[in-house]
Amino acid sequence: QMQLAESGGDSVAAGGSLSLSCSNSGQSYRYVYWAWFRQAPGADLEAVATFYTGNGGIRVSDSVKGRFTISQDNVKNPMYLHMTNLKPEDTAMYSCAAAINRPKSPFSPDDYRYWGQGTQVTVSP
DSSP states (O other): OOOEEEEOOOEEETTOOEEEEEEEOSOOOSSOEEEEEEEOTTSOOEEEEEEETTTTEEEEOTTTTTTEEEEESSTTSOEEEEEOSOOGGGOEEEEEEEESSOOSSTTOGGGOOEEOOOEEEEEEO
């Protein structure tokens, strides 16, 4: 079992940067499909970025492309979401998720078994 916990959420002004981290205190796996999702009040859960440790493959949603990236140095280190040029519309609760089995759809939250509790990001105009 993986046990995920996010940190790094904060309140920032538009144009600022933040890095969120996702730590795993449970079982470590060499091959993991990682993802960051976010949910703004009244909105659906939205996939932000995904990362597969097997080949380093990264996918980023169009809404954050060029501004956000996802990374992990090695399987024992936290997984990060680096966010730059933040906009008020990026305000949301950000959650990391992980799957051991290949997701049918990398951007579908239903395909991820392990989740953290979330960390709040607030971007002021």
